[in-house]
Amino acid sequence: MEGGVWGLVIILSAFMIQFIAFGISGSIGVYNVEFLDDFETDALEVSLISSINLGVFLGTGPLASYLMDRFSHRKVVIFGGLMCSMGILAIPWLPSINYLYFVYGVVNGLGGCLAYVPSHVLSGLYYDKKRGLATGIATAGSGLGITVGPIVIAYLIEEYTWRGSLIILTGVSLNIMVFGALLRPVPMKAKTKIISKSEVPSISSNLETVVPLPNTDDRKMPYLKKLVKYILTDIDFLVYFVNNIFWNMGLGIILALLAEFCVEKGISKIDSAFIVTLNGLGSFVGCLTGGVLSNIKRLNSYYTFALVNVLAGVSLLLMPIFSGIHLYITLSILCGFFIGIILGYLLALLADILGPELFGDGVGVIMIANGLGAFLGPSIAGKKFYFF
Numbered sequence: 001m002e003g004g005v006w007g008l009v010i011i012l013s014a015f016m017i018q019f020i021a022f023g024i025s026g027s028i029g030v031y032n033v034e035f036l037d038d039f040e041t042d043a044l045e046v047s048l049i050s051s052i053n054l055g056v057f058l059g060t061g062p063l064a065s066y067l068m069d070r071f072s073h074r075k076v077v078i079f080g081g082l083m084c085s086m087g088i089l090a091i092p093w094l095p096s097i098n099y100l101y102f103v104y105g106v107v108n109g110l111g112g113c114l115a116y117v118p119s120h121v122l123s124g125l126y127y128d129k130k131r132g133l134a135t136g137i138a139t140a141g142s143g144l145g146i147t148v149g150p151i152v153i154a155y156l157i158e159e160y161t162w163r164g165s166l167i168i169l170t171g172v173s174l175n176i177m178v179f180g181a182l183l184r185p186v187p188m189k190a191k192t193k194i195i196s197k198s199e200v201p202s203i204s205s206n207l208e209t210v211v212p213l214p215n216t217d218d219r220k221m222p223y224l225k226k227l228v229k230y231i232l233t234d235i236d237f238l239v240y241f242v243n244n245i246f247w248n249m250g251l252g253i254i255l256a257l258l259a260e261f262c263v264e265k266g267i268s269k270i271d272s273a274f275i276v277t278l279n280g281l282g283s284f285v286g287c288l289t290g291g292v293l294s295n296i297k298r299l300n301s302y303y304t305f306a307l308v309n310v311l312a313g314v315s316l317l318l319m320p321i322f323s324g325i326h327l328y329i330t331l332s333i334l335c336g337f338f339i340g341i342i343l344g345y346l347l348a349l350l351a352d353i354l355g356p357e358l359f360g361d362g363v364g365v366i367m368i369a370n371g372l373g374a375f376l377g378p379s380i381a382g383k384k385f386y387f388f
Contacts, residue, residue, distance in 0.1 A: 007126040011134055013179040014119040015141035020176050021112045023145025025057055027153045029259035030273050034162040039097040050256035051378040052105030057112040059371015064117035065364025073118035074183040081176030083111025089170040092163035115176045121360045124347050125186050132348030136291015139343045143287045146280025154273035236353050241369045247309055248373025250316050256378035267325055275332050282336025290344015305345050312338035
């Protein structure tokens with residue numbers, strides 16, 4: 001069985017790490033409503049918190065890749081889990097919203113990235129033929145986290161206040177370290193088998209790509225020089241990079257501002273959190289769907305990926321045009337589903353473009369695009385009644 005028993009453990013660990021990390025970061029929109037009331041500030045200042053957090057979370061991938069090369073996947077994830085927890089634990093005692101920009105935005109965001117990237121990369125390295133399915137299942141953890149997170153956090157806020165709920169979430173976040181401890185490196189035999197292949201299996205039957213693999217001397221070259229030589233000069237990768245900026249702008253708006261948008265439209269806080277939860281449910285199903293679709297060789301994955309990007313954008317654009325809780329629920333689920341398919345394809349397409357030898361470094365660079373989009377989306381949308 002490809003990946004072996006421990007490969008399944010890696011997928012489960014990556015799933016749970018993403019479940020926790022995205023479940024907390026993806027629920028920031030629920031807290032934004034509380035921050036508006038408690039700190040007596042405006043929407044733009046509050047939206048900046050989530051923009052910084054998502055931007056750092058998704059944009060510091062190269063640092064995570066560098067640390068993976070320097071240390072190990074396991075050590076980086078454990079340290080990231082500790083940073084996540086400390087970034088949450090400090091929030092209840094902060095005197096003003098300005099401190100949140102650093103404590104939650106930077107510290108928690110960086111910790112989330114250090115936990116997310118290594119676990120996600122390792123889930124792909126354990127598999128070759130089923131890489132798309134493996135990473136799709138792991139990514140589904142983020143969708144499930146966004147599904148469960150908002151509604152659970154809304155309940156915790158109601159029962160224990162928003163400050164008390166954050167102390168509880170600190171304990172939940174510490175479990176990232178537990179799952180990170182299970183991230184064993186790829187066995188040398190399996191690793192040799194993967195990187196010795198002269199041809200990278202393409203997930204698109206209609207596209208032939210020749211990927212130059214680094215030779216032995218190139219593997220020893222400085223990290224930045226390797227990025228420039230093999231990744232930043234790849235036209236296909238650069239197009240993919242720009243694409244990631246744009247769809248992450250939409251994702252950032254959903255995660256950071258959907259709950260506030262619904263409240264602004266007269267929907268209760270609990271129902272608004274429920275709408276965000278349904279978006280996460282759609283994303284969860286979409287991640288699994290994308291993982292399955294990426295393994296169907298007859299299906300052109302690049303055309304499918306482009307089509308799903310368009311559908312996700314259309315479903316998001318329709319939200320400010322129409323009104324009504326039932327329509328918001330429908331559009332939220334559809335948008336989450338399409339974005340979930342994008343996430344399910346994300347690493348499988350990246351491995352197809354760059355090959356397994358540059359896969360880990362490529363994930364780090366593509367995270368810059370993710371972070372840039374996630375930062376710009378909420379920042380721009382939050383200037384005037386969010387995105388309408």
